[in-house]
Amino acid sequence: MAVNHPRQFLRELYQSALAAVSASGRLPPFLPAPPDKGRTLVIGAGKGAAAMAQAVERNWQGPLFGLVVTRYGHGAPCERIEVVEAAHPVPDEAGHRAAQRMLDMVQGLGKDDLVLCLISGGGSALLALPAEGISLQQKQALNKALLHSGATIAEMNCVRKHLSAIKGGRLALACGKARVVTLLISDVPGDDPRIIASGPTLVDASTSAEALAILHKYCIEIPANVYRHLSSAVSETPKPGDARFEGHSHHVIAKAQDALEAAAATARTAGITPYILSDGIEGEARDIGLMHAALARQIVARNQPFARPCVLLSGGETTVTVRGNGRGGRNVEFLLSLAIALEGAPGVYALACDTDGIDGSEDNAGALYQPDTLARAEARELRPRALLDNNDGYGFFSALDDLIVSGPTRTNVNDFRAILIL
Structure with a gap:
């Protein structure tokens, strides 16, 4: 089954996850x-x-x-x-x-x-x-x-x-x-x-x-x-x-696993096969972004280890070692790193949000990525690598109008990530 509106689909997965842990x-x-x-x-x-x-x-x-x-x-x-x-x-x-x-x-x-x-x-x-x-x-x-x-x-x-x-x-x-x-x-x-x-x-x-x-x-x-x-x-x-x-x-x-299983059920209903990678991923957010990007590219190129269409789900709590003075939490840091590594790979869409509705100390829960994200960034003269070095994922996705602002959810099972590969 085709997903006609990937961004909306990813938002629905996030909402399913939140509802499951209320x-x-x-x-x-x-x-x-x-x-x-x-x-x-x-x-x-x-x-x-x-x-x-x-x-x-x-x-x-x-x-x-x-x-x-x-x-x-x-x-x-x-x-x-x-x-x-x-x-x-x-x-x-x-x-x-x-x-x-x-x-x-x-x-x-x-x-x-x-x-x-x-x-x-x-x-x-x-x-x-x-x-x-x-x-x-x-x-x-x-x-x-x-x-x-x-x-x-x-x-x-x-x-x-x-x-x-x-x-x-x-x-x-x-x-x-x-x-x-x-x-x-x-x-x-x-x-x-x-x-x-x-x-x-x-x-x-x-x-x-x-x-x-x-x-x-x-x-x-x-x-x-x-x-x-x-x-x-x-x-x-x-x-x-x-x-x-x-x-x-x-x-x-x-717990995070409850949220991931609820999102997986929503994906199955839409005809998309879900794969829960882990409910407890830790490490530097930008490194986790590279890992997820490598897996997504392998699926796009070779249908390995999973066949398309599918959605990769994961949770846990990544960290950010702050070296710059930009704005942003660990979810936009993950997503900006993912975007750079994917280099516009076709058919890949992603969402990364905190389940409490607040990514770090900002007003957003997280953000969305799609295949044309880097092209749109270039058109706005944004420099993704420089922004990542400055820990400014918020600034990057805000300029593209790709932030997700949910407001406080009044629950908290930490990070929620979904990568849709069509």
């Missing part, structure tokens, strides 16, 4: 039974936290109260659960205050009480409460350095856990004897719940020594007080087997 659809089956006698407190953090809180309110039988923090613009109307908006990816004072309030709210809970914790990607920056002796400004500086270094999400969250008063299981410890049930939307390759939003309610296998090693690996300057903290026992997180976590439970309710 809180309204994924969360209700995982709700625990209300407590017989105690209170129900809802807490949470992440780009999907407000939508998750809204889904809880609409499906909960019984009284509840609580507080969740989400990114600016990602809120959703709730009646019983307070929604606070704060900064991402670099934390701000609003997130700092919300984290302290959340820690205060869980004090004094008893064994009959239930804490329902709603966690999604972005929670690490949004739930910012530095360990004693470390300032918010120092955490902001370290966060910026890690974001520009090319560190993986697991590496960044390892450091964050060991510099925090709330992450790495410490929020659960503050809940005392209450039963803690954590529901998570995963934005990390491999879907390890302990990494998502730096695991505020889960035990942690990483160590302070590993956090120090990560900072050294990326040549990040470590203030003396931060070094002393990471070198002391107080910075260690509760480890697997800790008896204080007995009776707690957690469930990953949505």
Whole structure:
């Protein structure tokens, strides 16, 4: 079956992926039974936290109260659960205050009480409460350095856990004897719940020594007080087997694979054979772009390893080592690298978007590529390689009117890529 409108088809795949990982659809089956006698407190953090809180309110039988923090613009109307908006990816004072309030709210809970914790990607920056002796400004500086270094999400969250008063299981410890049930939307390759939003309610296998090693690996300057903290026992997180976590439970309710499988089903309905390459691709975005371009060219030239027509689907979280001063996130960086490498190969169309609706810190979710992208760029006197060197994928695709601006989606399973080969 022919796809008459490739760009629209790719957008439909993206919308299918988003619908499959929405809180309204994924969360209700995982709700625990209300407590017989105690209170129900809802807490949470992440780009999907407000939508998750809204889904809880609409499906909960019984009284509840609580507080969740989400990114600016990602809120959703709730009646019983307070929604606070704060900064991402670099934390701000609003997130700092919300984290302290959340820690205060869980004090004094008893064994009959239930804490329902709603966690999604972005929670690490949004739930910012530095360990004693470390300032918010120092955490902001370290966060910026890690974001520009090319560190993986697991590496960044390892450091964050060991510099925090709330992450790495410490929020659960503050809940005392209450039963803690954590529901998570995963934005990390491999879907390890302990990494998502730096695991505020889960035990942690990483160590302070590993956090120090990560900072050294990326040549990040470590203030003396931060070094002393990471070198002391107080910075260690509760480890697997800790008896204080007995009776707690957690469930990953949505993940990248769910989004990819939904897009694959939409492709099959249109008569296009889908191939899911991986739900956990990591690495430099521009290098991943080269890899995908090489595979697409092999299919165009030799129908190997897949025959046309087909669509290649992948997810995960790539990184960008920032060397320029342009605008753009990892998805437009991937797509610009792909475009350069494809050199206008016939019949190849692509979409790369972040499932939270925000690529990096810009207003777009991602962008679209088509066979005439480079020709149109040349007509506008754009220099693709120079723009890539300047990390300015946003500028490139904006000039071509090929950005995808969806607005906040209020979910987050990270990157979504689709390459259609006709």
